Amino acid sequence: MQEPEFWLRLAYRVTGVLAASRDNHIRLLWVDDFDTGTGNVAVDPERRVVTARAWVYGGKITNYLATLYLSPSGAEDWRNGRWANLLPAENEGDWLSIRPNDGRMEIRLGRSP
Numbered sequence: 001m002q003e004p005e006f007w008l009r010l011a012y013r014v015t016g017v018l019a020a021s022r023d024n025h026i027r028l029l030w031v032d033d034f035d036t037g038t039g040n041v042a043v044d045p046e047r048r049v050v051t052a053r054a055w056v057y058g059g060k061i062t063n064y065l066a067t068l069y070l071s072p073s074g075a076e077d078w079r080n081g082r083w084a085n086l087l088p089a090e091n092e093g094d095w096l097s098i099r100p101n102d103g104r105m106e107i108r109l110g111r112s113p
Helices: 003-019 072-079
Strands: 030-035 042-044 049-057 062-070 096-099 104-109
Touching: 003 030, 003 049, 003 096, 003 104, 062 072
Parallel strands: 062 104
Antiparallel strands: 030 049, 042 049, 049 062, 096 104
C-alpha cells in the first residue's frame, strides 16, 4: 500500500465510524478525502503528531483539521512507510473523536494511548 491509498482508506474508516454514531449531527457526516497535496500534511516526529485537512460533507462542505496521534510503533510504521499497519481495525471504534462545532477530529493510530 502506498501513502495515497492509506489516506483514502483512512477516510473510508472514519466515515464508517461516523455512520455508526447515534448522534445525527455526526452520523450524517462523511469524509470525502484528506487534503494531502504538497505541503498540506505536517509531520512532527518528535511529538508523534500528524496534521492534515479533511473534507467533511453533511449538509455543507466543511474543511476539518485532523490531528493524527501515533503510538511509538505507529511512528515507526509512518517513518518506514508501512501504511497498512497504521489503519485501525474495521471493528474498532475507539480511535476517533470528532467535534463538528469546532471543525476538528482526532485520530489515534497504532494503538496510541
